[in-house]
Amino acid sequence: MDEVIRINKLTKVFNGLVAVNNVSFVINEGKIFGLLGPNGAGKTTTIRMLTGIIEPTSGDIEIFGLNIKKHLLEIKEKIGVLPELANPYMDLSAWENIMIMADLYNLDKKVKISRANEYLELFGLSEFRQKKVKGFSKGMKQRLQIIMALIHEPRLLFLDEPTTGLDIQSVKLIRDIIKEKNVKEKTTIFLTTHNIAEASVLCDRVAIMDKGKILICDSPINLQKIFTSTQSLEIMFDTSSKDISFIPEYLSSRVEAKELISGIEISKDRDAIKIYTFDPVSLIAPVLEFSKANGLKISSVNTYGPSLEEVFLKIINEGG
Amino acid sequence: MSLTVKKIFVIVRKNMKIYYLKAPIIIFGIIFPFFLFLAFSIGRDVSVAYLFPGIISITMFFSSSSIGPAIPPWETNMKTLERILSTPISITSVVFGDIISGFLYGFALTIVPFLLSIFYTALQSYAVVLLAIILGSFCFSSLGTLISTYPTDTPSTSMMISSLVRFPIIFISGVFISVNDLPAAGKYISFISPLTYIVDIIRFSFGQKNFMAIWIDFLVVFLFTILFIISSLLLHKKFLPRRL
Numbered sequence: 159m160d161e162v163i164r165i166n167k168l169t170k171v172f173n174g175l176v177a178v179n180n181v182s183f184v185i186n187e188g189k190i191f192g193l194l195g196p197n198g199a200g201k202t203t204t205i206r207m208l209t210g211i212i213e214p215t216s217g218d219i220e221i222f223g224l225n226i227k228k229h230l231l232e233i234k235e236k237i238g239v240l241p242e243l244a245n246p247y248m249d250l251s252a253w254e255n256i257m258i259m260a261d262l263y264n265l266d267k268k269v270k271i272s273r274a275n276e277y278l279e280l281f282g283l284s285e286f287r288q289k290k291v292k293g294f295s296k297g298m299k300q301r302l303q304i305i306m307a308l309i310h311e312p313r314l315l316f317l318d319e320p321t322t323g324l325d326i327q328s329v330k331l332i333r334d335i336i337k338e339k340n341v342k343e344k345t346t347i348f349l350t351t352h353n354i355a356e357a358s359v360l361c362d363r364v365a366i367m368d369k370g371k372i373l374i375c376d377s378p379i380n381l382q383k384i385f386t387s388t389q390s391l392e393i394m395f396d397t398s399s400k401d402i403s404f405i406p407e408y409l410s411s412r413v414e415a416k417e418l419i420s421g422i423e424i425s426k427d428r429d430a431i432k433i434y435t436f437d438p439v440s441l442i443a444p445v446l447e448f449s450k451a452n453g454l455k456i457s458s459v460n461t462y463g464p465s466l467e468e469v470f471l472k473i474i475n476e477g478g
Numbered sequence: 479m480s481l482t483v484k485k486i487f488v489i490v491r492k493n494m495k496i497y498y499l500k501a502p503i504i505i506f507g508i509i510f511p512f513f514l515f516l517a518f519s520i521g522r523d524v525s526v527a528y529l530f531p532g533i534i535s536i537t538m539f540f541s542s543s544s545i546g547p548a549i550p551p552w553e554t555n556m557k558t559l560e561r562i563l564s565t566p567i568s569i570t571s572v573v574f575g576d577i578i579s580g581f582l583y584g585f586a587l588t589i590v591p592f593l594l595s596i597f598y599t600a601l602q603s604y605a606v607v608l609l610a611i612i613l614g615s616f617c618f619s620s621l622g623t624l625i626s627t628y629p630t631d632t633p634s635t636s637m638m639i640s641s642l643v644r645f646p647i648i649f650i651s652g653v654f655i656s657v658n659d660l661p662a663a664g665k666y667i668s669f670i671s672p673l674t675y676i677v678d679i680i681r682f683s684f685g686q687k688n689f690m691a692i693w694i695d696f697l698v699v700f701l702f703t704i705l706f707i708i709s710s711l712l713l714h715k716k717f718l719p720r721r722l
Contacts, residue, residue, distance in 0.1 A: 206722070209564050210564075211560060211564055211719060211722065212719045231566045231567075234564070234566035235566045239564035239565075241561060241564060243557050244560045244561045245557045245558055246558070246561075247492070249496050250492075258488060259561075259565065261488040261491075262485060262562075262566065262567055263566065264481055264485075
């Protein structure tokens with residue numbers, strides 16, 4: 159499989175502050191790569207370097223095998239970018255905004271008109287094409303901006319926080335189209351987000367970034383497997399009872415159970431308990447014993463694998 | 479047309495639609511220089527023929543350099559700059575797009591007093607005036623783009639800097655008083671203003687007393703234009719990405 163992005167020891171320093179620190183990774187063609195991290199992690203700076211908007215302090219970037227320093231305009235012809243904090247031109251119509259982009263990518267007149275119509279229809283903006291953008295909702299503006307990024311049908315698409323702050327319909331529409339572009343047209347997608355669910359649903363591979371460093375990079379499923387200690391056992395009881403508070407103490411008194419536990423949460427209503435463990439099944443028996451001895455009726459027992467969100471928080475908290 | 483030129487004109491069309499082709503901007507561009515000149519001329523015993531070179535020069539100077547300083551701060555503020563920088567267009571092309579926009583606006587507005595002047599007075603050379611308007615509009619638009627390099631996202635800050643630069647230029651350039659009538663120190667100061675040479679060319683074309691050979695005037699304005707363009711390019715390349 160062809161490499162689309164290769165970055166090596168990428169670093170960006172702003173006035174002595176290291177925004178991106180010695181980052182290296184490779185992204186293959188047709189993949190959706192998610193860069194996750196809290197605000198200020200360095201995600202947007204990384205995307206700005208990869209799209210040639212700012213120059214790295216050090217390190218190398220190759221897109222489609224071309225060095226970005228030497229082939230900047232050639233690379234920009236092949237990529238589409240949705241910047242995080244960008245806006246369309248408010249005093250222009252949706253159509254005029256799209257045409258500016260189409261002309262900057264030197265699209266043929268017939269092609270640009272046909273694609274603009276097609277995308278306006280796909281993104282539900284067809285009837286607003288001649289309206290000035292300043293009257294658009296946030297979701298409509300974001301959909302328009304994605305059209306502006308897609309109009310030249312790039313082979314590589316950079317989406318910086320594409321769904322942040324949008325309504326549910328817009329989020330679903332955008333996610334569906336991202337997925338469709340990737341599956342049908344093999345468009346490689348580089349996505350930054352702090353929405354873990356989005357990364358989990360969309361991405362083939364996820365890198366978690368904090369304080370300018372990539373802490374871990376793997377598929378969402380593998381990340382969840384790595385952090386098996388964040389599996390959990392959740393037991394719900396028929397009624398609330400003070401006795402539930404004694405379960406942790408009871409389990410601690412059972413040496414074999416104590417060693418399995420990494421954390422315990424009791425619900426506010428004292429009708430459920432969640433035990434974090436790498437072996438939830440082995441803990442069921444001691445909890446059942448305790449419940450029987452104290453006359454507690456169990457309504458359900460569930461085991462959960464770690465969510466990507468739990469993995470993310472664990473990595474960020476442990477700093478890798 | 480080469481791809482680079484096409485892209486430059488995409489920027490020109492965008493600027494025209496968003497910044498220049500607005501009724502208040504056009505009306506202001508015509509009225510402001512006219513009234514500014516009248517304010518300094520009324521009460522002085524000067525003929526209509528003497529007024530025209532001043533009005534033409536001020537219109538050219540003000541209109542060509544008026545909007546350029548506000549474009550990059552405005553685009554930074556409205557968060558449209560990053561999108562343009564992410565497309566396959568070089569900063570050089572963006573800067574030339576901004577310069578040409580200012581040039582076209584300045585040229586179009588300066589033609590108005592020029593055409594009016596034809597009805598009132600006989601010119602020695604229409605071609606020289608037209609050439610001066612073309613070169614002068616380009617030069618002053620480049621100056622506006624140079625002023626726009628100051629890295630702020632507040633258009634009012636950029637406009638304040640623009641006023642600080644442009645207003646003194648008017649008073650040292652022989653617009654209201656011919657350079658020949660200035661004291662010696664005033665004459666020396668007037669040499670550092672590109673507007674001085676444009677006024678000199680236009681006064682010559684209107685058959686009035688000029689102080690320098692017009693080929694020297696044209697050469698100096700041309701050199702100022704080159705200086706403004708190169709400085710704009712260097713500073714925009716340095717500061718434009720830092721605005722984000």
